[in-house]
Amino acid sequence: MQDAHVQITSQDAIETAIVSGILSARIKPGTRLSENQLATLFEVSRTRVREAMMRLETRCIVQVSPRRGWFVVEPSAEEAMAVYEARRIIEAGLLRSMRTLTDKGITALHGHLAEEKAAMAAGDRQRLTCLMGDFHIRIAELAGNPVLIEILRDLTARTILISMLYQSDFHAMQSHFGHCRIVEAMEKRDFSKAARLSIQHLDEVETGLDLTKRSDPLAELRNSLSLAPKKRPATVSGGHN
Amino acid sequence: MQDAHVQITSQDAIETAIVSGILSARIKPGTRLSENQLATLFEVSRTRVREAMMRLETRCIVQVSPRRGWFVVEPSAEEAMAVYEARRIIEAGLLRSMRTLTDKGITALHGHLAEEKAAMAAGDRQRLTCLMGDFHIRIAELAGNPVLIEILRDLTARTILISMLYQSDFHAMQSHFGHCRIVEAMEKRDFSKAARLSIQHLDEVETGLDLTKRSDPLAELRNSLSLAPKKRPATVSGGHN
DNA sequence: CTTACCTGTCTTGTATGCAAGATGCACATG
DNA sequence: CATGTGCATCTTGCATACAAGACAGGTAAG
Numbered sequence: 001m002q003d004a005h006v007q008i009t010s011q012d013a014i015e016t017a018i019v020s021g022i023l024s025a026r027i028k029p030g031t032r033l034s035e036n037q038l039a040t041l042f043e044v045s046r047t048r049v050r051e052a053m054m055r056l057e058t059r060c061i062v063q064v065s066p067r068r069g070w071f072v073v074e075p076s077a078e079e080a081m082a083v084y085e086a087r088r089i090i091e092a093g094l095l096r097s098m099r100t101l102t103d104k105g106i107t108a109l110h111g112h113l114a115e116e117k118a119a120m121a122a123g124d125r126q127r128l129t130c131l132m133g134d135f136h137i138r139i140a141e142l143a144g145n146p147v148l149i150e151i152l153r154d155l156t157a158r159t160i161l162i163s164m165l166y167q168s169d170f171h172a173m174q175s176h177f178g179h180c181r182i183v184e185a186m187e188k189r190d191f192s193k194a195a196r197l198s199i200q201h202l203d204e205v206e207t208g209l210d211l212t213k214r215s216d217p218l219a220e221l222r223n224s225l226s227l228a229p230k231k232r233p234a235t236v237s238g239g240h241n
Numbered sequence: 242m243q244d245a246h247v248q249i250t251s252q253d254a255i256e257t258a259i260v261s262g263i264l265s266a267r268i269k270p271g272t273r274l275s276e277n278q279l280a281t282l283f284e285v286s287r288t289r290v291r292e293a294m295m296r297l298e299t300r301c302i303v304q305v306s307p308r309r310g311w312f313v314v315e316p317s318a319e320e321a322m323a324v325y326e327a328r329r330i331i332e333a334g335l336l337r338s339m340r341t342l343t344d345k346g347i348t349a350l351h352g353h354l355a356e357e358k359a360a361m362a363a364g365d366r367q368r369l370t371c372l373m374g375d376f377h378i379r380i381a382e383l384a385g386n387p388v389l390i391e392i393l394r395d396l397t398a399r400t401i402l403i404s405m406l407y408q409s410d411f412h413a414m415q416s417h418f419g420h421c422r423i424v425e426a427m428e429k430r431d432f433s434k435a436a437r438l439s440i441q442h443l444d445e446v447e448t449g450l451d452l453t454k455r456s457d458p459l460a461e462l463r464n465s466l467s468l469a470p471k472k473r474p475a476t477v478s479g480g481h482n
Numbered sequence: 483c484t485t486a487c488c489t490g491t492c493t494t495g496t497a498t499g500c501a502a503g504a505t506g507c508a509c510a511t512g
Numbered sequence: 513c514a515t516g517t518g519c520a521t522c523t524t525g526c527a528t529a530c531a532a533g534a535c536a537g538g539t540a541a542g
Contacts, residue, residue: 035524045497050524054292055299067503067524079388085338086388093334097326147320147327151392276494286527291494308494308533485542493534504523512515 014042014052019061022072022157025129029161033062033070059154061161073161077211080162084206087155088199091136094143095195101186105142109183112138116176128172133160135179139186166209178204255283255293260302263313263398266370270402274303274311300395302402314402318452321403325447328396329440332377335384336436342427346383350424353379357417369413374401376420380427407450419445 021027038049053070056062063073075083112135119128133156140149163170178201185194262268279290294311297303304314316324353376360369374397381390404411419442426435 036522046524047496047498051292051295054295058296058299064524065504068505069523082386082388085386086392089334089338089386089389090331093330093337096334097330145323145326145330147323147396148330151327155388277492287494288526288528305494309535310493483542486540488537488539490537491535493532495532496530498527498529500525500527502523502525505521506519507521508517508519510515510517512513 012052012055014038014044014049015055017042018052018056018072019157022061022160023130023133024126025160025164026126027072029072029074029165031072033072035070059157061154061157073158074165075158075162077166079158080166080209080211081206083155083158083162084202087136087152087159088202090148090152090155091139091198091202092195094140094145094148095182095186095191095198098143098186098191098194101142101189106183106187108142109138109186113176113180113183116179120172120176125170129160129163129170132172132175132179133157139182162209166211168208168210171208174208175201175205253293253296255279255285255290256296258283259293259297259313260398263302263401264371264374265367266401266405267367268313270313270315270406272313274313276311300398302395302398314399315406316399316403318407320399321407321450321452322447324396324399324403325443328377328393328400329443331389331393331396332380332439332443333436335381335386335389336423336427336432336439339384339427339432339435342383342430347424347428349383350379350427354417354421354424357420361413361417366411370401370404370411373413373416373420374398380423403450407452409449409451412449415449416442416446 018027018033033053035046035049035053038052039046042049053062053064057064057070061073062070064070112131116128116131116135119131137149137152137156140152178197182194182197182201185191185197259268259274274294276287276290276294279293280287283290294303294305298305298311302314303311305311353372357369357372357376360372378390378393378397381393419438423435423438423442426432426438
């Protein structure tokens with residue numbers, strides 16, 4: 001799962017590696033993704049890198065600035081709110097529509113919560129970020145709808161990017177607690193309550209963001225002139241660790 | 242809106258044209274999309290065509306069969322059910338989360354219903370298909386969440402492909418009536434009722450499908466052998482009309 | 483008549499080359 | 513010192529060339 005640095009010679013190795021880097025918060029929003037560097041890194045030609053980038057672009061994970069480069073998206077405050085709203089709607093709807101839940105499913109959820117706890121205890125922040133996002137995907141997996149799973153996977157990636165941009169401090173405890181409460185309700189097969197808790201949980205997380213604080217102080221001016229973000233960040237090649 | 246055949250020299254003209262062709266049911270599931278033909282048709286090189294195809298592939302609208310070609314997806318019965326389920330969850334959630342609705346919004350919806358009625362009266366089936374799908378997107382637009390709008394747009398395209406595969410006969414009247422009832426509830430700002438009606442509406446449409454009937458009688462065998470669908474359909478170049 | 487095979491043709495897969503734009507720096511100029 | 517300008521370099525955009533596989537039709541053997 002977390003071996004994004006392992007070189008799988010697969011069709012979408014690049015895509016997977018980048019998403020997985022984002023999911024574990026190793027790749028920050030605004031990171032420049034050079035076609036050449038990725039090509040040499042993955043030992044393929046630029047063609048394949050570009051294909052991966054295009055795919056990621058349609059998933060709203062990277063963006064191209066013409067003739068300047070590919071960048072991991074930096075969601076605006078409005079986008080951030082839209083993503084959270086979308087997640088609330090989808091996840092709550094998912095839970096509300098649940099009718100049954102196997103004991104095996106419950107066990108899986110407990111296993112996940114245990115992992116979260118372990119990561120917190122170990123202070124493994126990368127792993128924790130990944131797990132926190134994964135929790136919601138796990139729930140979607142229980143519902144067993146591949147369409148929604150895929151949608152939520154991408155929304156989760158975007159959520160993590162949003163967190164990296166706007167989250168002042170990471171209330172891991174609070175999030176974990178929220179997850180626990182949702183699982184509790186699910187254990188009782190009270191999916192309606194689980195849905196409500198899920199909305200509340202996402203609200204809390206969103207409230208924890210500082211959507212006024214822009215990492216880029218020129219945001220407003222740039223926005224009003226509709227210019228592309230100008231950055232000189234560390235490229236992905238530095239992301240070996 | 243419906244000028245998919247107009248050659249816009251834009252970045253994603255090909256993508257737009259194909260999606261729009263699907264939305265109006267001019268392009269059928271299983272249609273082969275030849276890179277060369279599209280390239281000459283749009284007067285670009287195969288490179289750009291391939292880019293568009295890759296984008297459409299990540300949106301689950303086309304599929305590539307290695308060294309054989311690109312095909313418009315033919316959703317399986319399971320996929321079809323998953324798509325409808327996803328739409329129920331998202332659209333109902335969307336309506337339920339609505340708090341306000343401007344009079345302008347109501348007017349827009351009425352305008353849409355009028356268009357549906359006009360298309361039915363004129364017997365313009367292509368336009369009708371397009372409108373029927375668009376209705377749900379319009380609602381999402383009222384909610385104003387770009388993330389969900391985009392998601393629903395793709396799901397709508399897939400829904401139309403599903404219809405073309407499994408719908409025995411098109412109960413336009415019934416669908417239109419369903420839309421009317423949803424709008425009625427929204428007028429009264431009874432979004433909860435609108436949500437319920439929306440679920441019911443999608444249920445009705447799904448029930449109207451014959452998910453056992455495969456247009457391809459060898460489906461099961463092929464599926465169990467996990468072979469790619471083998472077709473000799475009219476390519477997209479024939480889709481002038 | 484059926485079946486196996488072989489070959490020409492057409493398709494996509496992938497790499498590479500070149501063009502065009504963006505950027506940053508050195509330098510000249512006010 | 514501040515500012516404008518030209519160039520060198522790096523980036524992506526796009527087309528093209530070639531390789532490799534799939535398919536169809538014909539042919540020969542059983």
